[in-house]
Amino acid sequence: MKTLFSLVVLVGLFKYSFQQSTCDPKTCVLPNCRCLNDPNIPGKLNVADTPQIILVTLENVINGEYVDIYTSFFELKNPNGCPTHGTFFVQDSGTTYSLVANLAKDGHEIGVFSLDGNLPNDWNKMIKSMLDKLSSSGIDTKSVKGLRAPGLNIGGDEEFIGLGLNGLQYDSSCASAELSRQETMVWPFTYNFVPGPACDIGSGPANPFPGKWEFLISDMNWNGVPCATPSACINVTTKQDAFDLLFNTFRDHYLGNRSPFTLVINPQWAKSDFSREGTIEFLQYVRAAFSDTYIVTMSQALAWIQQPTPLANLTNFAPWMCPKDEKLTYEPVY
Numbered sequence: 001m002k003t004l005f006s007l008v009v010l011v012g013l014f015k016y017s018f019q020q021s022t023c024d025p026k027t028c029v030l031p032n033c034r035c036l037n038d039p040n041i042p043g044k045l046n047v048a049d050t051p052q053i054i055l056v057t058l059e060n061v062i063n064g065e066y067v068d069i070y071t072s073f074f075e076l077k078n079p080n081g082c083p084t085h086g087t088f089f090v091q092d093s094g095t096t097y098s099l100v101a102n103l104a105k106d107g108h109e110i111g112v113f114s115l116d117g118n119l120p121n122d123w124n125k126m127i128k129s130m131l132d133k134l135s136s137s138g139i140d141t142k143s144v145k146g147l148r149a150p151g152l153n154i155g156g157d158e159e160f161i162g163l164g165l166n167g168l169q170y171d172s173s174c175a176s177a178e179l180s181r182q183e184t185m186v187w188p189f190t191y192n193f194v195p196g197p198a199c200d201i202g203s204g205p206a207n208p209f210p211g212k213w214e215f216l217i218s219d220m221n222w223n224g225v226p227c228a229t230p231s232a233c234i235n236v237t238t239k240q241d242a243f244d245l246l247f248n249t250f251r252d253h254y255l256g257n258r259s260p261f262t263l264v265i266n267p268q269w270a271k272s273d274f275s276r277e278g279t280i281e282f283l284q285y286v287r288a289a290f291s292d293t294y295i296v297t298m299s300q301a302l303a304w305i306q307q308p309t310p311l312a313n314l315t316n317f318a319p320w321m322c323p324k325d326e327k328l329t330y331e332p333v334y
């Protein structure tokens, strides 16, 4: 009898603690909390009122060789008439910081990647060191909000402690095979509750980090084989393949719950003619054919998520307005 009683108490306790640690969309609310398991579009908007966001993210070395290649993806306008922008995750080694400063001046977002392309031994020190270098190049580090880990190898608690100590707001290093179908894709969420989803490489935080966001990267798929970044997809060999790969992924986001499509562009993908041209064609096509599709930075996307604004009101949505100094001011250095 005593044993049975203990068992009931134990089950009761387990159930209680489980409920305690499950995210409830009624209490975890915007602007600083969003549940992974929230089935709604932010603001409970209808699909038809929701912009499809494309996050073009570029990573690694920013120098004279890459800046022209990378900026060739942004010669387009958004439906509100403002230029399209991307998020550049910078590696220290090999980077020309004056070019990074010019990208920031043009309205692109700057984020942290790595010192030398490898995972850091000490995330906090690496992030701090990158912020110092960006700051001494004249970049306002208050505008540096996010991190992309090399190889999409998300760094668990250590990484998130580093984000917190340095005032960063989000990670975009968790690729997910599981949440990658039209029906399972998710909007960015916060780590107020753990565990988050399984990441393909590395792991998310084991402890909660309230208010820290994850921009999940849904795996792409080519011939039934999943791949987190386009350059990792096997047998994508022509411009048409590159276009189809990106368009198929876009379509899954668009016909699903319109979660932002995070496109990971690394030097390998940007440098090959066929993949770069297929990507440009894809971006041109969606911008011409979809009047509800915006190519914005991650911080702009986060501003929208925190303040969900229907499509009809977007022309006056301040965070997506044109930056004051939108002229291209960088001079390529070779």
Ligand SMILES: *[C@@H]1O[C@H](CO)[C@@H](O)[C@H](O)[C@H]1NC(C)=O
Pocket (backbone or CB within 6 Å): 223, 225, 234, 235
């Ligand atoms: C890639 O293409 C080759 C040649 O068509 C084929 O044999 C191979 O199975 C393909 N690999 C994948 C992963 O699709």
Ligand SMILES: *[C@@H]1O[C@H](CO)[C@@H](O)[C@H](O)[C@H]1NC(C)=O
Pocket (backbone or CB within 6 Å): 308, 309, 310, 312, 313
């Ligand atoms: C959208 O605009 C309409 C008309 O100006 C306004 O009444 C409404 O409150 C706005 N909605 C949001 C969410 O901004």
